[in-house]
Amino acid sequence: MKIAQVVLDIPTQALDAPYTYLVAEEKNDDLEFDVAVGCVVLVPFGGRRACGFVVAIEEVSELDLAQRMDPSKLKHVIRALGPAYFDEEGAACAQYLSERYIAPLSACVRLFTPPGGIPRMVRSRDGHWRLEEPTVGEVDDRWITAGPAFGEFRPRKNAAKQIAILKALEAGDLRAVELSAEFGAVASTLKALEAKGAIAIERRRRFRGDAPRGNSFVPSVKPQLTEGQKAAVDAIAQARAAARGETVLIDGVTGSGKTEVYLQAIESVVEAGRTAIVLVPEISLTPQTVARFRGRFGDRVAVMHSRMSQGERYDQWDFIRSGEARVVVGARSALFTPLSNLGLIIIDEEHEGSYKQDSAPRYHARDVALWMVRRAGATLVLGSATPSIESLHAAVKDPLWRAVLLPERANGRPLPQITVIDMAKEFGQGSRSMFSRTLARALEEELAAGRKAVLMLNQRGFAKFVLCRACGFVPSCPHCSTSLTYHEQGAYLTCHHCGYRIPVPGACPECASPYLKKFGAGTQRVEADLRVLIDGFSSVTSEVPIIRMDADTTKGKNAHQDLLDRFASADAAVLLGTQMIAKGLDFDDVTLVGVINADTMLNLPDYRAAERTFDLVEQVAGRAGRAELPGRVMVQTYEADHAAIRAAARYDRALFLRDELPKRKALGYPPYVRMANVLIWGKDEKSVEGQAKALQRDLVRRVSEYGGSAWRVHDAVPCVLAKLRNTYRWHIVVKCPVDADIARVLLPLFRARKADPRVSVAVDVDPNDLL
Template identity: 75%
Template sequence: MKLASVILDIPTQALDAPYTYAVPEEAGDQPIEVGCAVLVPFGPRQAVGFIIGIEERAEGDWPAGLDPAKLKGIVRAVSRPYFDEEGAACAQWLSERYIAPLSSCVRLFTPPGGVPRMVRAQGGYWRLEEPTVGEVDDRWVVPGPALADFEPRKNAVKQASIAAALERGELRVAELTAEFGAVSSPLKALEKQGVVRIEHRRRMRGMAEGSAGSAPSADSAAVPSFTPSPKPPLTRGQADALAAIDAARSRGAGEVVLVDGVTGSGKTEVYLQAIEETLAAGRTACVLVPEISLTPQTVARFRGRFGDLVAVMHSRMSQGERYDQWDFIRSGAARVVVGARSALFTPLSNLGLIVIDEEHEGSYKQDSAPRYHARDVAVWMARRAGAAVVLGSATPSIEALHACAKNPSWHQVSLPERANGKPLPEVQVVDMAKEFSGGSRSMFALPLARALEEELAAGRKAVLLLNQRGFAKFLLCRECGFVPECPSCSTSLTYHERGNFLICHHCGYRIPTPPVCPECGSPYLKKFGAGTQRVEAELRVLLDEMPGVGPGVPIVRMDADTTSGKGAHQRLLEEFAAADAAVLLGTQMIAKGLDFEDVTLV
């Protein structure tokens, strides 16, 4: 008899342990395997669970503590496998390492929105609810063998129109409906005569549609139908880093290579060529980048080198798009995954290389259960898979530097020079206290204002970085010293002028701006600390007063508020790139992946 260990998809600590169920002899349409979501009896009702292990047991050879009389059987499988034995092992390791509920760890390996669940319906009974997202099938009309000799009847106007439209190529049924109205009956008649064929094809949401509008197959992905972007010659430091990565990967012992390279040293090109070597060896690669740096430019560099072999996973995509990319990875057609920390848990098989760019970033730490660190999970996965991990940063974390000094399986390589041979930019530190004592009351230092005027008047661009969104960092009562704080996070609330509200940027807690102090009733509430909204307003006034610049110079503000919409990040970068002279103002997200040759001031 086969026994299955099942993790119930019920988020409660009391049920956080595997339950044993018997695997039925007749599995039905869907085989019962490790990684499947299954329907199991649990008390007076049924529940959904995930299989993390299956073992064969002889009659009477029961696990310790198992009462055969109480053993229940799995009702049926309700999904294909979401993960394999390695995924199950990783979920259990995560649960033990980070003291997290096992059910939430297993959930990391499931597709976004693609898991069935039990819901309580009216009347108190439980029912199985199908996944909220799934595959999207388009119906396509393609020419049939009888199209060339087809002669429609005189009154068959729609049939004639459809036949004429097909002479220009295949069409979706939706396109024909938009053009000619209801076409169901004419299509059925044409299909019976062999004039057309109706095909169902998978459509990938969020991807550029080809002639078929479907996901690339594993066979077509094996030979890319595009011209890869050219590979620039490597510097001495880049070549040494690439050699160290290839050596670590070929040893297959889960070693880590820390690439400590200054800004502009060409770390991304090292990643690209290391991935190319990994693919040539028949293995796959996963690239993690901070969420804020997952810009269209970042994705374009990888797709420019590897084409349709690249899958992308990040939170700015819709749930349906993430599901399609997850399924694309599971199909085996994707061999390179680029994404935020959650991309680690996609079903990428035969993993050979994991790249973590900007490894010092705090966004690699998950702030809700399970509270894992992507770097530690990647190292564990690499050891299990015999892969290599590459950590890249211009300012490596203390943990990584310590591991390189103490752990023989960690190696550090340095890229101290820029790839283009140019020196690092000159940095000028301005003492704002001296500016203030000299009579200046502007938030813009005089050297900065002069440099802005010079660059913009010459038709060049400028970038201003301010790591604080909103209009002001906090409000302060000048009478009693009260500062409005978030009741959950105990941090000061940020003031937003547009909308006149206070908000916590950690948890989203939001209240209207009080007209008077809630503690003492004083009307003297002072705004302290400039945010991007306030800087934008005062920068507009400054530029409008510059004689050589004029009021027409655009200011593009990029922070978490202006990039919350889908495609906003790319739209703002394109707006900045298209302008002759402009200022890009934003938080730290603009410091990642920015690539404009005519940006001269930061």
Template identity: 50%
Template sequence: MFASVVLDIPTRSISTAFDYVVPANLESSCKVGTTVLVTFSGRAAVGYVIALVQHAPAGVPAGKIKPIERVLTDSAFDEKSVELAWWMCEEYAAPLSDCLRLFIAPGQSMRVHRENASSPWELICEATGAVDDRWIELSSTAQEFIPRKNAARQRAVLAALTSGSLRMSELNATIVGASSAVRTLEAKGVVRIFTKRRVRGYANTTLSSAQAAQPEQLTRGQQDALAAINAACKSGRGDVVLVDGVTGSGKTEVYLAAIQKVREQGKGALVLVPEISLTAQTVGRFRSRFGDDVAVLHSRLSAGERFDQWDMVRQGQAHVVVGARSALFAPLRNVGLIIIDEEHESSYKQDSSPRYHAREVAARLAQLCECALVLGSATPSLESLARTQHGTHAGVSWVRSSMNERPGTAVLPRVQIVDMTQQFGAGNRSIFSEPLVSALHDAVSHGEKAVLMLNRRGFANFLMCRECGCVPTCPHCSTSLTYHERTHELMCHSCGRTWPVRAFPDPSTKCPSCGSRYLAQFGVGTQRVEDELAMLLGPDVDIIRMDADTTKGKGAHQRLLEQFDASPCAVLIGTQMIAKGLDFPDVTLVGVINADTTLKLPDFRAAERTYNLLEQVAGRAGRGSKPGRVIVQTYWASHPAIQAVLAHDRRLFLEPELLDRKEANYPPYTRLSNVVVWGKNERAVKQTVANFAAVLREEVHDMDNWHVLGPAPCVKAKVKDRFRWHILVKSPVTSNPGSVLSTCAAQIGPKLGINMALDIDAYDLL
């Protein structure tokens, strides 16, 4: 037997698999998907088996082929996964080993390392495995046993076991000296000790929104969406259904009903959510319908927890997988349905190699598995809308199913736009407009809840000297520092470094440029909103802040949301993480502190992201029996994205936006790729990116509708002492930029101290 092995060596120069002979003693354990140890170019190397054949490669004597040294792990993926990895390798110009690594068991790290050039290569294995607990239960002869009068511990153990088997750790915690008593009872045949696997992972939640009672009847929109999904499943071609439903229209119920039908057919489902903050609610709903058949995969679980959840799927003990984008690569056999909720979210784009988009990978996986892909959103991406308008993409059908009403008596909230220039002109210097203050007091007086969103963390955006105009910036990055008032420090949100400082009027304040003490705060952060809201509403109102600072710890998202859910009257302050998907029927007010933060970024998607964010956060209000109200504070009230949210009419935003995109040759009318080059030597970076641009222009000079822009410094021109330059490439929708850019990168070759990223269908242009 011969194996094709992809070496896990981080270099673009190795772009193919190598053949090895499988020794007879390894034939039973060497399978597609196993990790193996081989010899390559005189050194040990780790690799992944992607194919097995019975005959030696043509033209190569079998005796010349090196053997596999060891099989390091059980199989983690199958032939379909290999086919998907090859597609990702070509589509996203990524090394095949990077793509295969996505399918490997969580917590597994097999690598070959040496201290220096003269040291031998050593295999370093780090792998998380299953954990077995010791359990104790009464034997069939236990009733006949009568302990001695002075055997108090034995009697206590027997009494504890009468209600059923228990973990040894639980007995030890409740009965002092239980271990010795158990050993004595086992020797007498009274109790039996056995091991049982402990499944680490998802914890239950008290969120009221984590229940999903099946409704007596679906709305007309839900019925139509479900019919479209069932048709896509029957076609077996990988067809895509875009469920375009207003916030609160019951998209989750459509997902649940569709999965139920798939499970009745003996197939499984993959469900992706964009935010970890949504996981507890979503998993709770799915578990309320499918019980322990649900596995959870996301980055906030420990390596052991992720492994157990992953292994449940591999062993066939769970058939519904819920998680972030990485859940797409779970070892689920017989996939019958793939669902991506809030499909417009940029978090579905990976920002490290392989830089894939989960929507595109899911579409390819659906074709390979001959199943349906469901995309759900109240604010679908312009790319998905364009594909449904065309009707087909990449050889499969794309259909759009609209859900324009909320179930029951719930209606869309009333939106009010507050022009902050008028508030400032009237003498209001507060971060809260008069309408928002009035609405907050009204909600509190009625014992209702409110959500306030600010797309910033920290106390203020930046500090600025009022004498010389100096704004403290990170010496390692080309970004201004954010002031955190609680810790009295400036933080760089690019590299994470901090510097202690106190803002005016503290007497120790000192400008780093001119020495002035008038270093004052500018802008608004979540900490400041929290502090001013506490002064405004008083101590009787729970104020809960959710941002990157308060949700660092494990389980923090769930704990804060449960606190908000349980409170009789509360205000939830947060960044983007609270804007989508969350369902609290008693929230009647949503306020947006500053709608312009994302609108003014130097990014062609700025308006789309702003509209999506505002429409999504507005949808958190009025999801129950009480009507909702939304107040959006802005300095750009006339912008189409703001006006579209006011009227709940997407067309007001889409029509001018699509005209601008078409004129400027941006997606959805083209594919946009970003080549980023960075390193500590600015001159070498500029030379490398200039060489790449020259090679690229030569490569595409006779290709229609290809445009190369740059090179130019990135918006974040310096991060962590690395200088950053980039090239933007616009190509036709039907083109394959990954292949072109890979060819150019191969011609340039690796440069010492210079890094390069080929980002196909780029989302981050900063």
């Protein structure tokens, strides 16, 4: 007998194991899809029908089955709704994700399906369930080609459209949409021509968006590798030869040519008939990045990121499944595309927080990639100028890791000199500007010489808010526990979590004092002040464009790239932006980088705050002086003595770690412990608190029985963001030794937990932050 293990696509079946169904030996008719691993199937479930994903198929004897369960209770799969989306390996990965991250199996399986591309059951208003077809799928274009009678057919003299269409066809095949764009309604004309055999109409698969086929690309030349690059390429080759899932950490300064190392490593993987995945942070997935890979691998490159439409992603997904794509470049979800024969995974800027997903399954791309390469005997390459503390730690401790240093830039140029400017001193000396005199002077010199500057405003932890000078009142959101953010344009206050919005009050709502002070500065405000500053430079005669790059100006699909193109084509110009400009920019004539506020994130209640600050300063500094012209970097801060800033200014990671690691050890944070953050949330404050406290007791019991003496369950407390969109949030932090399997100990507790409609619970294993 054939049985299938099916993961139901029903949220309340959250952490449940798959259900067993029988698979009929004979299909109802030949046109149906086979019930196979990776299919979406329709099954009976509790008096209705449900969709589910097949994660295993087994052939068992009646006797064996009877020993496991009562066969008379088993129901049959009704039918498969489509072809397989993943294979046994994908099913195993989904299983791993669900256990490793204590996440619903259905959410893990869904990662492997094309977005919007699977059918599901929906409940209509009258309470009936019905099957909803996928919202996206393949698209076909109608193409017009010459028919068997093309040469002989003579249209009548007054059939102008027929004549024109046949004439146009002489130059080659045409799409129906192009014809109607040119000649207006053509449907009846085409039908008439087809009936006479003069033309044929056929459907051809079309790839949406910037898909690879037919897309032009400029082949790039391979440069002579530097010694460091050669060592890195060799290390990757050795790791591949060992075929035991090794990791190579490329610890290379900004501009050391890490991308060229990736390209050459991929080249030999592809030559050996295997495939590669390259993950880059979402924001740096620009056409420029993609062009570097297409320049080398042409139309064998597939691209996946969240700014693409569902249709575009579907087409790329399908292109990968066809086996023609050999290299996938994408954001973290590219790990789950149907790429077979994997030889290499590359994670660029591996320290980036965006590799961790912040909804279930809360996976980290690095950990999933590690699991994948170990299963496949493939190789993982991590690259960064500022590797995460976890990776640095693993590179020392783990025998399957090796590190390669690229301490110099590929072109032999020195790293730019970094100057720290103490803003407290500036203020003490009477300067009230947000630009220190040193930075202003440097900016004037560079702009007068016709060169470019990049200025970064660190917005993390940098809220713009309104404060009453008389009573100290700060307007806050009534639905979320955050102060309202001040927007200069339009003079309103808004909550960045829920969108709540009010005009700036004329007087303090608490004490009626009219003296409300606006604190902090957004990019718009900095832009206005910068304009005034630059216009006052006597030695700068031409108009200097300021290109502002922040969440507001980069909303559109190509906005990010358009802004960068404008910056590239200008003479003297300033690129002013948030953290998003810190990475990846490679412009020859940027000679000055300024950080307007380096320290705002140091005060966040986040154990990674210092590490993030160090990384950010190093990364943004790396944008300066990348070619012939030397660069300089000015870092403005109120905490000039902070180790993260002092160390970053000297490119001295050892100095930073000597300060940071003992703190992490003393306070019990990674890399010395592992953590799980248990989140409890709901609309009713009392029941959230009650459940949180009950869960804490359960956790304490569970951990004392199955954990060990080194484990710790912290008290259930409200989160830093205690209220979000009218939802109350509590959390419980669990810590254990680094080598302990935290998920294995906690998972049974959450599997056994009964779903409560009022209170939701989720576990974040190895959380990025505890906010």
